[in-house]
Amino acid sequence: MEVLNLLELFALVIVSGVLFTKLSKMLKIPDVVLFILAGILLGPHVLKLVNLSNHPLGNDLILTFGAAYILYDGGREIELKVLNKVKWSLLMLVTIGVLVSAYITAFFAARIFKIDFIYAFLLGAVIASTDPSVLVPLFKKMKISSKLKQFIISESAFNDAAGAIATFATLGIITGGSFSVGSSIVNLLVTSFGGIAVGAIIGSLASLLVTHDKYGYFWEHPSEIGIATVASAYVIASRLNVSGFMAVFVVGIICGNKYLFNLKVEEDLYITQTRFKEVLTLLLRMMIFILLGTHIDFASVAQFWKESLLVVAVLIFIARPLSVLVSVVIDRQAKWNWKEIVYIMWIRETGVIPAALAGMIVSMNVPHANIISSVTFLTILVTLSIQASTAQWLAKKLKLEE
Secondary structure, eight states: OHHHHHHHHHHHHHHHHHHHHHHHHHHTOOHHHHHHHHHHHHSTTTTOOOOGGGOHHHHHHHHHHHHHHHHHHHHHTOOHHHHHHTHHHHHHHTTHHHHHHHHHHHHHHHHHHTOOHHHHHHHHHHTSSOOHHHHHHHHHSOOBOHHHHHHHHHHHHHHHHHHHHHHHHHHHHHTTOOOOHHHHHHHHHHHHHHHHHHHHHHHHHHHHHTSSSTTOTTTTOHHHHHHHHHHHHHHHHHHTTSOHHHHHHHHHHHHHTGGGGTOOOOHHHHHHHHHHHHHHHHHHHHHHHHHHHHHOOHHHHHHHHHHHHHHHHHIIIIIHHHHHHHHHTTOTTTTOOHHHHHHHHHOOOOOHHHHHHHHHHHHTTOTTHHHHHHHHHHHHHHIIIIIIHHHHHHHHHTTOBO
16 A cells, blocks of 8 residues: 555656646746645645655655755756855855844744744744755756856755754754754764765765776766765765765765866766756656645644745845845955845745755644744745746846856
């Protein structure tokens, strides 16, 4: 029965994903918005065709591997030479920027919901990170500068570590544990650099195994090695208690910058790998966001939708702009202009990682978990519907396209 349930889940998700992809092209609406709508329709509140309580393992597998593979795909788009120019802005935004965003959101949420600041900060930490599952495919299609594109993709890959650590540190305080700023910083450094190290090692080995030099034993199987590498990097990093998502992103960077080491894949195999990767990425995006749609807790959203929308507005129009400004204004090397800064302020889609953190908090029965769940899912819906759909339009208005 478990096998049949999983096969039923895959069939429903893929068929509905294809149908809603067609619909998104007809309506000119971002496909992820319609994927979430498809999930709502299939989920326990409407048609009741997908109930994740019947197959929690399949749900966790799709969300985890899907996010990991999309991050790997995003890493392959990064050029190290370009990333080097914006490294200080990136470092600030994925650390200090996350905390600034969480604190400002918490400051207003505590007053809007009339809850203690510690729970409001937990809410702010959950929704502080952005989502590579949306941003990677979105910016692969857009013709903006390499610096801006790769900065936004890299931020979405790296900021989940800071957001998750801030969330777990706050949960530790709430549940009666001890809190130390020093230990939290050490934890962030270990998690981040540990993930980078795992990704660099596994990515280097994988690159050697699919090239034509002395160690290219699997040069005919770059696509298969790619999947195995993503899974291996995530598992090994997680077993070592470091960031699995950061590891797979670094694997993608290593694999996408083979030319720096005079390594290459045969052209016909490269084309095959690219086509395979694009199809798999699309399928995983369908699955991720349709499943997110089935997760939405309509009871909490209905109860707190007005207050939640106010918090989302604070996040978009106050917390995000200030966190970006604090992070990039002192970086002279990056040479940001005001148009690029405005664009970075606007782009901050929320998705898989915050949804997973919110689900975990609900399962732990943390006080005000229903509020956190409501705000998280409204943040996902609003940022995907408004910010993702206007990303290309704003780039044209600001004349950032190349």
